[in-house]
Amino acid sequence: MQSRYPIRLRLNGEAREFEVEAWVTLLDLLRERAGLTGTKKGCDHGQCGACTVLVGGRRINSCLTLAVMQDGQEVTTVEGLADGEQLHPLQQAFIEHDAFQCGYCTPGQLCSAVGLMNEGQARSVDQVRELMSGNICRCGAYPGIVVAVTEVMGIAAQDERRPYEPGTVPA
Numbered sequence: 001m002q003s004r005y006p007i008r009l010r011l012n013g014e015a016r017e018f019e020v021e022a023w024v025t026l027l028d029l030l031r032e033r034a035g036l037t038g039t040k041k042g043c044d045h046g047q048c049g050a051c052t053v054l055v056g057g058r059r060i061n062s063c064l065t066l067a068v069m070q071d072g073q074e075v076t077t078v079e080g081l082a083d084g085e086q087l088h089p090l091q092q093a094f095i096e097h098d099a100f101q102c103g104y105c106t107p108g109q110l111c112s113a114v115g116l117m118n119e120g121q122a123r124s125v126d127q128v129r130e131l132m133s134g135n136i137c138r139c140g141a142y143p144g145i146v147v148a149v150t151e152v153m154g155i156a157a158q159d160e161r162r163p164y165e166p167g168t169v170p171a
């Protein structure tokens, strides 16, 4: 029985070829075979969104799809978002709005936000929150993430974070 299958991907704009076992997920292929460790493994069960990448411009949880199922597809990971030295506007906005703490969820948040923009469904802050709800942030960086994403999308949002005053306990 054949144990490995040849697949071709256009990976961050580059033609790549792999030989993979049928059970290898796209997430494991990216991290362990393609050397693209920006995409993170959180739950490995489709619950956290840390592994979100773009396939044909659509966001998917790469832990939930087998690499062989994506043969011939165009895959974009967080490493492929910038244009050379020029960060993607979402990456720049995440920096400017302090939209991360540990950064573990950030690649997934960024790819998910690009997918969200491609979908063209979100028109309000609440819709952005709802449609990004599959991307969990254990650090609770949501306020900054929402401000960054809505700013790039041209949706007005209020930054709900309050400045910390030394000697006080934030409410």
Ligand code: FES
Pocket (backbone or CB within 6 Å): 040, 041, 042, 043, 044, 045, 046, 047, 048, 049, 050, 051, 052, 061, 062, 063, 064
């Ligand atoms: S690692 Fe894929 S959804 Fe959590």
Ligand code: FES
Pocket (backbone or CB within 6 Å): 099, 100, 101, 102, 103, 104, 105, 106, 136, 137, 138, 139, 140, 141
């Ligand atoms: S920044 Fe730490 S999990 Fe989101």
